[in-house]
Each structure stands twice: as C-alpha cells, then as structure tokens.
Amino acid sequence: MIPATFDYVRPASVDDAARALADAGEDAKVLAGGQSLMPLLRMRLAYPDALIDLDRLDGLREIRDDGDAVVIGAMATHHQVIGDPLVREHLPLIARATETVADPAVRHRGTFCGSLAHADPAGDLPAVALALDAVLLARSVRGEREIPAAEFFVDWMTSALEPDELLVGVRVPKPGTGWGVHYEKFHRTAQAWAIVGVACAVRRSGDTVEEARVALTNMGPTPVRASGVEDAVRGKAASREAFQAAAGHAAEGTEPPTDLHGSAEYRAHLASVLTARALSTAANL
Numbered sequence: 001m002i003p004a005t006f007d008y009v010r011p012a013s014v015d016d017a018a019r020a021l022a023d024a025g026e027d028a029k030v031l032a033g034g035q036s037l038m039p040l041l042r043m044r045l046a047y048p049d050a051l052i053d054l055d056r057l058d059g060l061r062e063i064r065d066d067g068d069a070v071v072i073g074a075m076a077t078h079h080q081v082i083g084d085p086l087v088r089e090h091l092p093l094i095a096r097a098t099e100t101v102a103d104p105a106v107r108h109r110g111t112f113c114g115s116l117a118h119a120d121p122a123g124d125l126p127a128v129a130l131a132l133d134a135v136l137l138a139r140s141v142r143g144e145r146e147i148p149a150a151e152f153f154v155d156w157m158t159s160a161l162e163p164d165e166l167l168v169g170v171r172v173p174k175p176g177t178g179w180g181v182h183y184e185k186f187h188r189t190a191q192a193w194a195i196v197g198v199a200c201a202v203r204r205s206g207d208t209v210e211e212a213r214v215a216l217t218n219m220g221p222t223p224v225r226a227s228g229v230e231d232a233v234r235g236k237a238a239s240r241e242a243f244q245a246a247a248g249h250a251a252e253g254t255e256p257p258t259d260l261h262g263s264a265e266y267r268a269h270l271a272s273v274l275t276a277r278a279l280s281t282a283a284n285l
Helices: 014-024 037-042 078-083 085-090 092-098 104-109 112-118 124-131 227-233 240-247 264-282
Strands: 007-009 028-031 050-053 063-065 069-073 135-140 143-148 153-155 166-173 179-186 196-205 208-217
Touching: 007 014, 014 028, 014 050, 014 135, 014 166, 063 085, 069 085, 069 112, 078 085, 078 092, 078 104, 078 112, 085 092, 092 124, 092 179, 092 196, 112 124, 112 166, 124 179, 124 196, 124 208, 179 264, 196 264, 208 227, 208 264, 227 240, 227 264, 240 264
Parallel strands: 007 050, 028 050
Antiparallel strands: 063 069, 069 166, 135 143, 135 166, 179 196, 196 208
16 A cells, blocks of 8 residues: 655754654654554554654664663664674673564664554563663653653553654663573564563572563563562572462463464463573573
C-alpha cells in the first residue's frame, strides 16, 4: 500500500526538532531508523499529518560514558550498540539482547531508542531497559524530562512520552562487577518477534545469589518485571533446582496474550521454562 500524505520536516538540531514536533501537534510522528514506523505507514496503520526526520542530528548518534552510567543517543543504531566498547564492557545484557533483534539489515538502520519509543511488548529491548533500571531522556520546547523505564511503558505500544516530546537518549546505570547476564527468547522462526523473552541479570557472592533482575517480553501489554522470581532467588544458593523453583513465579501478575502463536497458558509455561534457563546461564551454571 501507499502511505497517506503527510508533511515532511528534516530539522538540523534537537531544538529545531522539538519545535517542529510542537508545531505539528498530536498527529505527528518522529522518524529515526524507521524499521518499525515505515511498515505502519505503508499499511496505513499510522497516518500522521507530519513526519519529523532526525537523520541530520548526528549528535544523537553518540554513545558516551556518563560516570556511573552509559548514555545511548536516540540515533545510535542496533549495530552500533552491539559493537560499542562501553556497551560491551558495562552493559553486556544490552549487547546480547540487541544481537537477537531482527536481521543485520534491520540492525544497521533501526535504533535502540526507537525500539523503546515504539513500546511494542513483543520487542526485545523494552524488557532489557526495565531489567537494567534505565532512564529515558525526553526533550520538548518545555525542557528536558527523565522517565524511569518502570514508568515509561504504559500500555500496548503506548509510552509515557507526551505528544510534543522527543526521545533523545537513554541513560543506563552500570551494574558494576560480579554480574552475569543472559537474554533468552523463544520464537518460531529466525528474525521473528519473541513469543516470550526473558532478560536476566544475576549477581553472586560465592554460591549465594545476592541479587537478580528479571524482566519478561510479550507477557502483557507492557514489559513486566518478574519480582516474584527475583524475591525467590535472593539470598538463596545458586543451583538449577533453586532456579527451577523460582521460575515457577515468572507468570505471576502477567497478562500474556492469546494469538495465532500461542495461548496465554502456553506463554505462561514458556515464561517459566525460559526464566529457569536464563537464570542458570546468567549464574554460569
């Protein structure tokens, strides 16, 4: 199909982009990599009055050290994120999960922050941002705003961004030493969306689990933090048996969808199985 007509704006600065977005009103869309937006436009599932193209904003492609955190700019591509030394050193869970996104062509054009702003609960990266307590950085003509990942994803493909706000980056705290990480997902075919995914980080002290972070992909209208699992393993000896038992809490408080790929019950079972695997791998068992 051919997209509906729209005005096209290609600003030269972040301030210009924020101004253009404010002027365009509620029926505007922001274009970064376009790997999620363009299919929606072609199918007329989205029909904005204006499209704000960020391609000229090279400053937003930066990935930088911010002391106790790493800041990923809104125009940094998946490919850039995967290969970045700061990400690989301090945020290996992001690197590992981003490697599973779609295919090389999409990863060379799609952006990390664009995936977060798209807020698709079947996307791999929102759950990772939630597990790592990331903070999303929004800009508008009214100023800047920081939005914790726990508050950013509010409903199916709906974020906390206001209509005039532009996502300019994400700040991810460096977890520090002693963490093992893993991203486990099940999908029917290569490059397909996850039927269920699990983002997991485990910090051990000897044989004891000091802390665990677990977030689930596609187990509700937003990514879900599996707090029941985290509580069940905290302070316990790291073992496959303990992780298997803890993983039984994975589906608690979730709202898994039923669709052509599986029932809600099937997804709940998958969440338990994949969580046990992710915990064991992250703990190096």
